[in-house]
Amino acid sequence: MKKRTILICGLLALTLASCDTNPYDDPIGGGGGNNGSITDPWWTTEGELAFDGDGNVVLDEVDIHITTVVNGDDYAKFQDIVSDFNREYRGQINVTTDTVNQVGFEQAVANRINQNSNAPDLIMSHQKGHKSFANSKLIQPFNEIFDELNIDFSYDNFASNISSYANLDYEDYYFDVPIDAQSMVIYYNKDILKKYSEDGSLPTNREEFFALCREAQEGERKTNKSFNAVALNTEEEFFFWYIWGTALAQNGATFYNPETYKVEWTEPNNLQAFKNALNSIREFFYSDEPISIYGQNLDSTNNAFFNDNALFLFSLPWSADTIFLGYGQNHSGLSESQIKEEKIGAFNTSRMFALDQSSPNATKIYGDSHAFALSKTVTDINKKAACAIFVNYFTNNVDVGIDWAEAGHISVSNAISSNKEYQDSFFVDNYINNFYPNINDFVTAGNTPYFDVTFDDGVYAIANTLLREETDRKDASTIASIQTDVNDLIDML
């Protein structure tokens, strides 16, 4: 027995001693590093297309399914657009949709595609997650089918800063078709603004914004103790995604090194940018004259704004209808058009967080961009054609652009945004153009296969930890500690 025990222990010790202490130095896929040209395509195509005498493709009852990350107030609008498309293409293409929440979207959709079980044909989600899909060989490019259908597709026809990431770093391939852009916007109470702004004009920079807020707060609190100039919901991801992201962008921070995908937040200039971004938000909550309260949630901020207890409401562009409705419910006798035209206006976060207003970064707005991607499970060329036709419809049709704008999303397709009908539509003219004054100032996360690790576990964790602190005492050490964890994890992936 003793001999056998010694032998087993010896073998176990030998096995352990021979083990590699870090076998994850060399990535085995799923992670990054798969850039450049594709030598061995992972997608296939079956069948042939039929064309009529005019050269138009003939499709017969082709069903396609889209899984989208859109699941807020804008999902109803998306379904309306899909219904219009189905009516227009009755007998040829029928589109069905489902929605998956952003939390876990990549995992859920990747599983479905990988197991080819309930897999979507088209994915409509944030562009930032598509690099991982391509690296894991879960999506295929649109090139082949665009060529077959003679669709003259070029990324030059889209806003350059958004479309520059759409090839997912694979040369000569169209993996993504960009749709729109979105970030957090600022709604304001026109009646209160008029009291404190001579001609009802809006602040154009941070200094004016804070001056107006403090003046309004001082004036309103004489009669209303519950008044805070800014209602800002800090209890949802959107605060970290869009407000914190915009503060970083406007103060010149670099999220990650696009060559190595590693984060370099402790590099002196970058560290200063992070500190400035933190301080620019802290001033809202912890200065001698704070203009907002940290820790408010969606209900409390909406309630404050609906009840005239706030001048500004930082909220989402696709929540516009909810805001109009909520305001109307608290102010009986007002019609929806009255509220839109006379009571609630909206503008943007450009220059609101930049401590250096002379910097070219000061006007930047950070946000997300939706894009279409084609699942690798689509092999039938007729189905690919149906997908391409839908994508082309969504990104080139002006009526779709107007409908989608009313859901709060600015089109990044030049074919739509340069159209007069689109520009003249009420919501685009009064809201969308104020939400995003210059689409070229819009920045996104770009192409990193480590989005979750870099942003959710890194960038946003920094804000979540440090924005609870009233001073910058712990900024440098916390940022360094989170940077170590993020880079450590990126090394392992």
Place this chain on the structure above:
Amino acid sequence: MSEAVINRKKDRRKEILKRYGLAIGFVSPFVLVFIIFTVIPLIMGFVISLCKYNPYDLESTTFIGFSNYLMLFGNNVLARTFWQALGKTLIFDVVAVPCLIIIPLGLAYLINMKPPGYKIFRAIIYLPSVISITIVGVLFGAIFSDSELGLINAWFSSENPIPFLSDPVLRWTVILLASIWWQTGTNFIILSAALRNVPKSLYEACEMDGGSRLELFIHVTLPNIKGSLGIVLFNTLIGYLNLYGQPTVLNSAINRNNIESPMMLIQQWLNSFERSSLTGLISATAIFFGLIVMLFTFIERYLMKDRKGGSKYEIQYKAYEA
């Protein structure tokens, strides 16, 4: 083989089937489910834990022995997060497990005295246990919400709301309160049943020997409910080492990435598409954590076990009889 031998074997098989058939019939559905959903995944999990494995890139799977397990003792982000989460859970368990034994025991003891309306109290105490953890999260989330709309914050002050769910210490306190409220009933029922089974004659004998109420509890009640206490302690310890539901439902949206326990770490990493290349490592973490839980339960069983020589009262009694 002669026909007689074959017949004998057939008869034996028939006899076995006749004798144990019913039992096998009753047990087999559970055994089948246990094998499919526990044994096979466990074996697969162990095999995966010995590999560098990515479910989206099966061709690149490589056998790496116990390297994934060694990673848990290295200086890397997974090891740091795991040990930190385990530490937090153990500290929580040191407070929560005794609370979840002492409070139900105290309540069971009081109810066992059968005060007026004790049946209503018994139902009230047990009621929270039938609620799902999600509902517990909604209830406690509403009560302890950080915003001024939270019930407690609205009661006291709306100007400076208390960050119940954002502040780590306060959040753990809320998790503790929710755990006590939710799970007291389960342990209470087991201990109530045990208390009712303590022979009255033992109490009478102790009283005749001049035992006080405290002595009655220590020398009569506790030794007689030791078995049930062991079960309660065993279940509570395992349950709270595997802490997951409470911190998950009580983490506010912005804290959802906070890892409070090893189970949360395993779950979050396993559900992350970007970390799919670390599936082998996460499997190793899960198995290693399972071993830690087993170790704690072995220690608990060992400490609760009757000693070979018997209890000191048995020894004293034997000496008296001799």
